[in-house]
Amino acid sequence: MKQNGTSSNIQSTEMVEVEEIGNDHVFSSIETPMRKDAFAMEDDLKMELIEKHFRHIMEIMGLDLTDDSLKGTPKRVAKMFITEVFSGLDPKNKPAVTLFENKYKYDQMLVEKDISVFSNCEHHFVPIYGKAHVAYISSGKVIGLSKLNRIVEYFAKRPQVQERLTVQIANELKEALQTEDVAVVIDAQHMCVQSRGIRDSGSSTVTAFYGGKFQEEITKKEFLSYLGM
Numbered sequence: 001m002k003q004n005g006t007s008s009n010i011q012s013t014e015m016v017e018v019e020e021i022g023n024d025h026v027f028s029s030i031e032t033p034m035r036k037d038a039f040a041m042e043d044d045l046k047m048e049l050i051e052k053h054f055r056h057i058m059e060i061m062g063l064d065l066t067d068d069s070l071k072g073t074p075k076r077v078a079k080m081f082i083t084e085v086f087s088g089l090d091p092k093n094k095p096a097v098t099l100f101e102n103k104y105k106y107d108q109m110l111v112e113k114d115i116s117v118f119s120n121c122e123h124h125f126v127p128i129y130g131k132a133h134v135a136y137i138s139s140g141k142v143i144g145l146s147k148l149n150r151i152v153e154y155f156a157k158r159p160q161v162q163e164r165l166t167v168q169i170a171n172e173l174k175e176a177l178q179t180e181d182v183a184v185v186i187d188a189q190h191m192c193v194q195s196r197g198i199r200d201s202g203s204s205t206v207t208a209f210y211g212g213k214f215q216e217e218i219t220k221k222e223f224l225s226y227l228g229m
């Protein structure tokens with residue numbers, strides 16, 4: 001991430017600033033920046049418009065859209081954006097969480113590790129993929145284990161930066177589980193770093209959020225020991 005002191009040197013034009021932000025992957029807010037009218041349009045209309053504009057992008061690049069292999073691509077991309085890879089932008093797709101009483105009086109740490117993460121970098125629209133590890137200490141309520149995966153998946157299916165994804169998952173866990181005692185670690189690879197720009201194919205990025213008791217060294221250590229970190 002960019003050092004504060006260096007940013008003023010490179011902001012000679014807006015274009016340069018935007019490019020620098022994109023390459024350094026800083027982000028501006030915990031909430032995904034959304035327009036006020038984000039859901040004024042039906043999904044069908046969104047897909048129709050994305051199809052049209054994506055076809056235009058392909059044509060500008062010189063691709064022949066009458067080719068059998070290419071002609072269905074704009075429609076496929078539009079459908080994939082709205083119903084799959086960016087479906088987490090729409091709150092209607094947020095997983096419903098049901099809380100259960102913790103009958104077993106299990107008051108220890110619960111860790112769900114190696115949850116697959118498939119997201120996309122919001123600066124380049126190329127994949128971010130890796131693993132998320134989440135943990136919580138029950139406040140007397142528990143949720144089904146698969147819900148932890150679904151919460152990760154929901155927030156991953158947005159244009160993202162890894163830091164925001166980490167915090168959004170943690171905040172949702174806190175709210176759903178009614179406790180501050182949650183932790184999230186994400187270890188992910190960024191295709192925008194690996195396949196372009198500096199082309200570092202060996203690197204991965206680790207981000208972490210520790211809330212409540214997880215800020216205590218002994219609890220954090222226990223959690224990280226389960227992860228082998």
Ligand SMILES: [Zn+2]
Pocket residue numbers: 022025121122123124125190192193
């Ligand atoms: Zn990127």
